[in-house]
Amino acid sequence: MSENHGPDLSAMFEMLSAMNASNERQAAVLEQQQTLLVEVKQLAFDLKAVLQEEVASVRVDLMARMDRLQDTATRQRDDITLLLDLAMGNKNRAELSLTEARAAVDMQGSNSSALIALQRKVMDLEAQVRELREGKPL
Helix, strand or coil, X not given: CHHHHXXXXXXXXXXXXXXXXXXXXXXXXXXXXXXXXXXXXXXXXHHHHHHHHHHHHHHHHHHHHHHHHHHHHHHHHHHHHHHHHHHHHCHHHHHHHHHHHHXXXXXXXXXXXXXXXXXXXXXXXXXXXXXXXXXXXX
């Protein structure tokens, strides 16, 4: 009878050995996954910091651009006032100034389009930052 138990124990030891090797492989894979998770979290943190810096930079650029546009609008208003004054005294000169004022207004319209595009970019960046804060993938 002891001969019957010998092969059974041997087979059990082989199974235990195989299970132990499998557990060790699983532990190694789990450790690699944990390392990758830490790296991904660090990359997400770094990306969030970069996006926040970019949003701040774009916001500063937008504010500077809006200040310049406001200055342009103020100058145009002053020019229109001057035009009205000139119209009272010299019709030809007033017509020339009015043409220049119209060109300036047209230019401001194209500048406003650029400003709107920049504002959309800021909103997109802010949405991405919110998604990162909420843990959503981009």
